[in-house]
Amino acid sequence: MQEDIEIYVLSCPTEKIITWLESTFTLIDKSSPSPLCTKATIAVDNNEIEVTILEQAAGKRFTSIWFDSDKTPWEDDIACAKQAFEALNCEVRCNFQGWEEEGNQDPDQWWRINSHEEGPFIWN
Template structure:
């Protein structure tokens, strides 16, 4: 199990992201620390899950969705990305290999899901 999950969505309004999260989790709290940042506290099976939604996280068009918890319903970033794509219908990217404390993973190796399909690619 990963200690956290992070995905990036392309040209997807934050309101749509919050709606998706509200369908999967109980939304306990929502704050806006800045014009580009929305923080939500979610609940699932008695676990609270803090999530940060940061617009323009990678260039102007990508929004980061970071689940700061190992208690999400997904085992890894790719499963979360697939779920997000099926609901949001916008391109989703995530780290291909997931998180490892040690390892020789390529930081530019990513997984992309869009209306053309899905698979690994280099994002640099």
Template sequence: MQPDIEIYLLSCPTERIIRWLEQDFSVIDMHKPSDIVTKLHLEHNGEVIPVTILEKAAGKRFTSIWFDSDKTPWENDTECSKCAFEALECEVRCNYQGWQEDGQEDPDLWWHINAEGEGPFIWRL
């Protein structure tokens, strides 16, 4: 299991992302420290999960969702991406190799899911 989960959504409004999260999580609190950042504390199976939604995280069109916990319902970024794509029907990207202790992963190798399918690709942020 990864220590955290982070995915990137293409052209998906924060309000829509929050509605998706509310389907599987209870929102304990939410605040907007800036125009492009929304911070939440979600509850899932008795665990509190801090989440940061950052608009314009990768260029102007991608929004990052960072689950700062290993207590999410997903084993890794790819599982979360698949769930997000099914619910939101917008392109989703995540780190292909996930987090590894030895740090040998290629930082440019990503996984993407969109209407044409899914697979690995090179994304230079």
């Protein structure tokens, strides 16, 4: 189980992301600390999870969705990315292996899901 889950969605409006969260989980709270940042609290199996949605997180077109909990319903970033792609129908990217402090992974190695393909690629 990962400590947290983070995915990046391409050209996907925050409101569409919130709608996905509302239809998948119980939305407890939502706020917008800044024009590009939305924070939400969702409930999953009696656990509250903080979610941060940050627009323009990677270039102008990618929005980060960060689930700050090890209690998410997904085993890893890729499982979350697959569900997000199904729900949002926009390209989703995530770290290929999950983040590890002592890992020797390539920091540019990512996983991409879009309507044309799914698989590892180098994002730089």
